[in-house]
């Protein structure tokens with residue numbers, strides 16, 4: 259480390275995106291304590307896991323998994339908030355790589371051709387500056403090299419934050435909000451649809467409603483976390 263960098267580091271030490279404690283040497287984005295506190299689902303290699311059961315019946319699904327358990331006020335929720343609302347783009351990439359490792363080890367996603375993030379409306383993307391699901395895809399692709407398609411599926415209707423909607427309102431809120439912009443890029447492809455949290459599944463179902471209109475498409479889903 260250069261002496262200039264060392265001085266900057268001392269004056270402005272990096273803090274954990276989750277608990278705000280100063281990071282120790284070798285820690286990146288998130289401290290080891292928080293990283294170890296993230297409850298894994300171990301759904302990766304599991305057929306008929308709770309993520310699949312939540313989505314099955316709403317879409318023609320090949321495989322689905324969620325990597326971590328999202329619990330209110332838990333570590334995973336703090337990580338999701340940091341990824342979504344605190345501009346932690348490096349953390350998104352890092353968590354994407356974690357997802358990629360899980361997908362790779364499971365062996366159930368080897369047939370995936372392309373990665374498609376759940377899109378944000380362009381206005382929200384503009385105000386946030388990035389799409390956290392797209393960065394998760396980029397992290398996954400570092401581990402599991404696949405093309406990331408960011409303009410094939412678009413959110414053409416501005417919707418309220420799903421986390422602020424209750425029950426059946428979630429489905430109404432996003433119904434018909436997505437459409438395909440580039441059929442050719444998705445035709446006959448096995449698509450892995452990627453999002454940060456699986457809650458009711460309404461957003462992913464609405465994406466799938468648009469995706470199933472593409473000839474020959476197959477859909478799998480991977481989310482960073484699942485609310486249980």
Ligand SMILES: [Zn+2]
Pocket residue numbers: 274275276277278279288289290291292293
């Ligand atoms: Zn921490």
